[in-house]
Amino acid sequence: VQLVESGGGSVQAGGSLRLSCAASENVGSSKCMGWIRQPAGKEREGVAMMKSGETNTYVAYLMRGRFTLSQTNANNTLYLQTNNLRPEDTAVYYCATGPTLAGGNCHMYLNTRQNLRYLEHLGQGTQVTVS
DSSP states (O other): OOEEEEOOEEEOTTOOEEEEEEESSOOOSSEEEEEEEEOTTSOOEEEEEEETTOOOEEEOGGGTTTEEEEEOTTSOEEEEEEOSOOGGGOEEEEEEEEEOBGGGBSTHHHHOGGGGGGOOEEOOOEEEEEO
8 A cells, every 4th residue: 555645834833734645545444544743853653543444533642632534435545634733743744554453443553652663554754844
């Protein structure tokens, strides 16, 4: 699966961006898909995840209430709506897919950074800069 992100840019604090991720094919059933980010000089961290074919979404605590994850019905396009952006949201945002984790869940990608190593596909990333 190839993932291509778009929609990043530079905004002022309080602004919004809508990130898009186009997948080259359907990611299949029982897969996790979502977004992670990496601020300059820091480790990657989970942003939002969902399980393919389901509607429940999971957003990391620091972004809850500001970021929203959604997908098209065909499972081929993923969106991350980011509102009320803060300077600390500045990072490269990556679209990602991977297997479900223990218990068939996807939210563990957000809770434990070590779990990010299980992700199978990452896009090239899109820069979000908040000033």
